[in-house]
Amino acid sequence: MPSMEIVRTDQTDAPGGAERVFTFFRDQLLAGSLKAGDRLLAERDLALALGVSRPVLREALRSLAILGLLDIRQGRGAFVRSADAAVLGQALTLCLAPEPNILDDVLQARIAIECQAIRLACERAADRDLQSIAALLDALVDSLDDPKRGGQADYAFHLALVRASGSGALMKIYEAIAPLLMRSHVERRRDTFREPAITSGLVEAHRQVFVALAERDPDAAERRLREHFRIGDELRRKTLISSYQAKGKRS
Amino acid sequence: MPSMEIVRTDQTDAPGGAERVFTFFRDQLLAGSLKAGDRLLAERDLALALGVSRPVLREALRSLAILGLLDIRQGRGAFVRSADAAVLGQALTLCLAPEPNILDDVLQARIAIECQAIRLACERAADRDLQSIAALLDALVDSLDDPKRGGQADYAFHLALVRASGSGALMKIYEAIAPLLMRSHVERRRDTFREPAITSGLVEAHRQVFVALAERDPDAAERRLREHFRIGDELRRKTLISSYQAKGKRS
DNA sequence: GGTCAGTCCGTGGTCTGACCAGCATAAAAG
């Protein structure tokens, strides 16, 4: 059952056609008049109701779909989809494409988000947040021998930290940037998971961060988190250097 | 002179028509084959070259334009535009729309970015960065008596801090979220710029942050920056409370 | 009576061809 209402704003707006239709829907999305799951009218009816031709309407709908706000499927219709972090991630990728050192830069953003998140988490985290983080810590230990699963467990742990901050904005931004780092993260793990000194250090670092969080000590939590990132960075530089040395030998 | 090249990928891709054209251009943008300022072929020629009809091509182009990647103007043509932070801001607004406490949340993100940025800036900032920040500090002092100009000077100061970090990603994210806070920031300033105790404290806080940065002391810089935000938050709560009390009296 | 297959209809997806409106350049008039 289509639950949308056509309010038909003033037609004589300055921006013409497609743009007007686009902003019309976008504003309804922002205002909440259109909720996730709602089904839009058929294109032909909608075009008639809005007073534009079908191609113009389609341009607007297609744009909304590409932005991730609409789920258009042939034979079914167009459905409103709640905007998820994937949109943000795509926009970020596009914005950061011309930048050099993207990975380093995005890592800095990740550190920024996490350090702020864990401070908030020390204030706001509920018991069940701490419990789930503890469970993820166990999962991390259990998956040390598998780079892929281990990487995912690592990500899940850090994501839970951010979630415990209770800040939706931090969460969304984190979800947007983290996937960009996932690949290199797993690759690095593949180089190091055989070395007990490194993996045990990894586990210990995570545990210490968790303990500081459980003790609600923001300064200690942030300090340990930064230390964790610093060690990771150091490790990354080492592997980078040794890979260059290997290249040098081959040449 | 149109400088684009049509490489004409495999036509029998899985995704049909419009979506294919869209990803085609998006990937060229990401890969750098299309640089900012380039002019696309005319719609009719482009449609012919890509083997799709004009409406389909238009849907893709319009989507790119709405994403901010293209600048399409009647009678002129379509030009590639470098993706700016405005795209990110819009995506962020859409993603955060359903969240509660948006302003508080976004403020947390801002604190996260700035605190990380100033740490990086302590390592990386060049002399000219410090000079420009010092100049903006003077501008901030000069504009204390005007809420609007003062707010802008405040923003410019903090933006310069982030720029000094040398991280494009932090910069882009900061530019995306800061405008969301600008309005409330100026409004709060309008309530407080008459009180010398507050404004002098404000200047002093900024100065201390700058000094710590100039002395390349990351811990001190972050601590002072957090203190600056904490005081601002406290102030905000006070005005909120007194506004509620005023309401109570009226009723 | 229940189940499954075939058909029908509504949906988005695409195409063709045409016309309108803004802009730039070049040609023509002063």
Place this chain on the structure above:
DNA sequence: CTTTTATGCTGGTCAGACCACGGACTGACC
């Protein structure tokens, strides 16, 4: 040489038609 006009580009819009896919209904068959 400057100003004005005319022409041709460009994107913007529209109408109508057809295709492909999905779901729902209906019928026959078990």
